[in-house]
């Protein structure tokens with residue numbers, strides 16, 4: 001049989017570990033979809049819209065390192081761009097493949113699904129702005145080089161890429177692909193730079209008395225968790241995590257000292273950070289949200305180890321082309337033991353707060369939902385927390401060994417958990433995925449629950465119904481923060497259909513008793529998703545949200561600088 005452009009792309013996707021590709025069909029991509037579906041290792045997963053399709057691929061990439069979504073031109077790709085923005089912001093290699101007009105029509109005709117002009121490069125131009133590599137195949141002979149270039153760049157940079165495939169090229173004859181090693185081989189560190197960075201870092205740290213390691217979200221994105229542990233156990237100091245890094249270091253580890261998030265830190269992590277005389281920042285990201293409106297920017301010298309570079313504060317030196325993995329392993333071999341911040345932390349570590357169970361029939365509270373969620377966690381659990389007060393409820397959870405945690409703190413698209421957890425769960429069917437989401441977020445992407453029904457994915461959705469956009473209320477209230485209240489339990493059961501698929505279970509809870517009953521049923525329900533609508537008072541939010549919201553609002557309302 002003829003080996004085609006579509007076959008080339010299918011083979012490359014399979015070779016980099018893709019087993020599910022997320023799609024929404026359109027007449028510009030149907031032949032391509034046929035070729036992908038024909039590949040024995042690929043399973044096509046339909047999504048209800050392209051926003052959810054791209055977010056499902058983003059969640060899939062969290063589970064197995066890379067994801068792919070295939071959409072039609074313009075009407076599809078424009079929605080998918082939002083999930084690609086998430087992948088870019090979250091350092092996830094998601095491959096966006098878009099069908100495109102027949103090459104004979106370019107500059108000749110006006111076509112459907114376009115802006116209605118003789119311009120067919122606008123989408124490629126837009127894609128260039130939100131990916132690390134964007135290519136448009138114009139001739140079948142160019143396909144191998146363009147496809148390999150895009151995939152290789154995505155894996156190297158841990159960023160999304162864009163591949164545009166005209167509808168009449170997917171079925172055209174194409175060369176077969178050479179060894180996949182040419183595409184996936186990592187870039188080694190530059191040896192002299194690595195040596196100098198490690199020597200400089202060791203010397204600098206010898207001049208400091210109270211080091212603390214601050215772990216950021218990028219460690220996990222380059223698979224450097226094991227190398228991090230080597231360094232942690234070579235120094236012996238206190239280890240704190242940024243909120244977006246939760247889940248990338250075991251919380252039962254003796255050196256774990258909490259989530260550092262300024263005044264809304266957990267376990268007094270901010271105290272030991274304030275006591276340190278140097279912060280070893282590994283894969284960190286400092287934004288307005290992660291620094292509580294700039295009130296928690298580190299004030300001591302930082303040794304910064306990033307994805308592929310290292311910066312020392314004294315002497316002030318920068319080393320490019322040093323892979324994080326290599327740097328951490330080598331530094332672990334040369335650094336001197338210094339556990340004094342761990343000794344001090346053990347003196348100030350707060351006693352675990354005993355979550356007081358509220359009595360059964362009282363009105364349900366946020367605290368009670370968080371307490372019962374904690375009891376749910378097992379080594380096989382993965383918790384997805386949504387932008388909203390769910391962030392603060394999730395960050396406070398104590399993860400048992402093996403439990404995983406996913407958060408989208410950089411992009412912060414409310415509703416992300418529904419499609420992203422769907423994509424993730426397809427890649428990790430042996431884990432039990434639990435979502436902590438809000439009523440506002442759920443209204444953004446609720447349709448994807450129907451794909452959880454269709455694929456029989458037993459995700460447990462804890463929907464906190466506080467009647468609106470409470471984070472926004474705490475930052476700056478207005479009528480716009482009120483939303484139409486849905487019957488969420490009834491809605492998900494509307495996705496059940498007589499002719500096949502699994503079943504969604506929709507439950508309502510107004511008391512602690514009803515939550516625990518609902519959770520028992522949710523855990524037992526394996527033939528599809530369970531949504532538990534937890535009804536709490538509109539003003540019932542975490543104290544962390546109130547503090548954080550106050551400082552973020554202050555940061556947002558700074559007046560323009562005079563000279564700007």
Ligand SMILES: C/C(NCc1cnc(C)nc1N)=C(/S)[C@H](O)COP(=O)(O)OP(=O)(O)O
Pocket residue numbers: 387388389390412413414437438439440441442444466468469470471472473
């Ligand atoms: C509207 C918005 N953020 C702005 C926003 C608007 N649009 C998108 C896609 N993403 C966003 N983060 C946010 S955080 C709401 O408070 C979320 O409401 P909900 O899901 O109900 O959670 P809380 O009640 O806990 O806040």
Ligand SMILES: [Mg+2]
Pocket residue numbers: 388438439440464465466467468469470
């Ligand atoms: Mg809400």
